Every structure is written in structure tokens, then in C-alpha cells.
Amino acid sequence: MAAAGPDLAEAPEERRFLSIAEAAALERELLEDYRFGRQQLAELCGHASAVAVTKVFPLAALSWKQRMVLVVCGPEQNGAVGLVCAQHLQVFEYEPTIFYPMRSLDPLLHRDLTTLCEKMDIPFLSYLPMEVHLINDAYGLAVDAVLGPGAEPGEVRGPCMRVLATLKLLSIPLVSLDIPSGWDAETGSDVEDGLRPDVLVSVAAPKRCAGRFSGRHHFVAGRFVPDDVHRKFALRLPGCTGTDCVVAL
Numbered sequence: 242m243a244a245a246g247p248d249l250a251e252a253p254e255e256r257r258f259l260s261i262a263e264a265a266a267l268e269r270e271l272l273e274d275y276r277f278g279r280q281q282l283a284e285l286c287g288h289a290s291a292v293a294v295t296k297v298f299p300l301a302a303l304s305w306k307q308r309m310v311l312v313v314c315g316p317e318q319n320g321a322v323g324l325v326c327a328q329h330l331q332v333f334e335y336e337p338t339i340f341y342p343m344r345s346l347d348p349l350l351h352r353d354l355t356t357l358c359e360k361m362d363i364p365f366l367s368y369l370p371m372e373v374h375l376i377n378d379a380y381g382l383a384v385d386a387v388l389g390p391g392a393e394p395g396e397v398r399g400p401c402m403r404v405l406a407t408l409k410l411l412s413i414p415l416v417s418l419d420i421p422s423g424w425d426a427e428t429g430s431d432v433e434d435g436l437r438p439d440v441l442v443s444v445a446a447p448k449r450c451a452g453r454f455s456g457r458h459h460f461v462a463g464r465f466v467p468d469d470v471h472r473k474f475a476l477r478l479p480g481c482t483g484t485d486c487v488v489a490l
Contacts (some may be wrong), residue, residue, distance in 0.1 A: 255448075257291065258449040258451060259445075260449055261391070261449075266474075269464040272352060275389070280353065283321035287321070288326075290322060292485070293462065294310070294326070294416055294440075295333055310335075311382070312338070312339050313386060313404055314416075316346065316387055317391065321354055322418055323393050324341070324351070327363055329359070343472070373412075382393075382414050383411055384415075385421065405436065408422070408436055416442065417438035418441070419442070420448050421436040426448045427448075429452065439458070441454045441460070442462045443459070444463070448475070463488075465486075
């Protein structure tokens with residue numbers, strides 16, 4: 242049985258974690274009160290996620306093979322963030338390839354983002370090799386944008402389950418967007434048997450499970466969150482410097 246999550250009362254002030262309910266309420270606030278659009282949020286978060294990748298894996302330090310990035314996208318908002326992340330990685334002169342096995346039920350959002358990726362000549366894989374060594378040989382980095390905090394770990398089935406099983410076995414660095422796919426967003430359960438990303442990019446604010454993240458780099462992509470929302474949800478996070486859109490914890 243997984244250990245209980247961290248006691249938030251003991252968490253450092255600058256690392257306030259959100260529960261699932263708080264994260265959902267914050268998103269509603271942005272969508273309903275501040276009139277952000279879902280595609281706008283996906284763009285802001287995807288761009289910031291790509292910037293976080295460049296900070297850990299600067300292009301000048303990479304070989305040609307290490308610039309090849311596999312971006313694995315799921316059917317919900319986290320997958321949309323992954324599609325935008327791939328677009329910006331392409332702009333930043335990385336070489337992304339997308340695997341998008343379960344297309345969203347929201348045709349407008351994901352259709353537009355998918356079309357843009359195709360127009361940018363970003364390749365889409367028709368299948369993900371089960372031979373993990375083929376992925377390790379072809380790519381220098383993988384981005385996990387499969388499942389967000391709203392997904393219940395016990396409900397992971399079909400293509401998503403097979404994808405996570407493959408990602409778990411990779412030896413190349415793994416970057417997870419918002420939460421590591423398959424983790425319980427509240428408790429971080431499945432942390433021992435689930436994905437073990439090297440980099441975590443929390444969207445808007447860290448979720449409770451981020452307290453159990455033990456990888457090398459943790460960023461928050463939340464500069465777009467208005468100050469009043471920070472105060473309402475008692476978000477006490479380090480500020481970004483200069484024109485940065487992400488901050489390292």
C-alpha cells in the first residue's frame with residue numbers, strides 16, 4: 242500500500258500543493274471569471290512546458306539524436322497541452338514526433354491543434370513500438386502528456402494502459418506535464434510502480450502528488466495565473482524572473 246501524501250501544513254510556504262478540488266476550482270475561475278479559453282490555456286501551458294524542456298535540455302548541448310523528442314498525448318486537456326508543447330519544441334529547433342492514440346471528444350480544440358501540428362510537418366506515429374529499445378534508439382527524450390489530474394488511476398484502460406507500460410520502461414529522460422500519468426493526483430499512489438519522470442512541469446500550481454516527486458527538476462508553468470487568483474487559492478510560489486514563463490522549485 243502506498244504511503245500517505247505529505248502533510249500540507251508542513252509544506253514550505255513557497256510550495257503550496259493543490260487538491261484535485263482546488264485545481265478544478267482554479268481552472269473554473271480562469272475559464273468563467275477571467276474568460277480564458279481552453280485553447281488559450283493549452284497554448285500558455287504548452288509553450289511554458291516547451292520552455293521548461295529547453296532549460297533542462299538546452300539545444301546547444303544536445304547531439305542530433307538527443308534533439309529527437311517523442312511527445313505522447315492523451316485525449317483530454319493534458320493531451321492538448323502536449324500538442325502545443327510539440328509545436329513550440331519544433332519552433333525551438335528540436336525534432337518532435339507525436340503519438341496520439343486516443344483522439345479527443347472535443348473536436349474543435351484538438352482538431353485545431355492537430356491540424357496546426359500537421360501543417361508544421363510534425364510527424365504523427367501510427368503506433369508505438371512495443372520494443373522499448375527501438376524508442377530508446379530513435380529518441381533522446383520523451384514527453385508524457387497522456388493523463389491529467391482528473392483521471393482516476395483505476396480507470397486507466399486500453400491504449401492508455403499500454404502506453405504507460407511502455408513509457409515506464411524507457412531509459413531515455415522522461416518529462417511529465419502537470420502530473421506523472423497514472424499517479425493519483427491527491428496521494429501520489431502508484432508512485433512506486435508507475436512512471437518515474439526526470440522532469441515534472443506542474444501546470445498553474447503543483448498538485449498534491451507533486452510532493453512525492455523525486456526527479457531531478459520540477460517547474461511550475463503558472464505565470465499566466467492572475468495575482469488575485471494566487472491570493473484566493475493561497476498560492477505562495479517563487480516568482481518568475483525577467484521574461485521567464487516557468488519557475489523551478
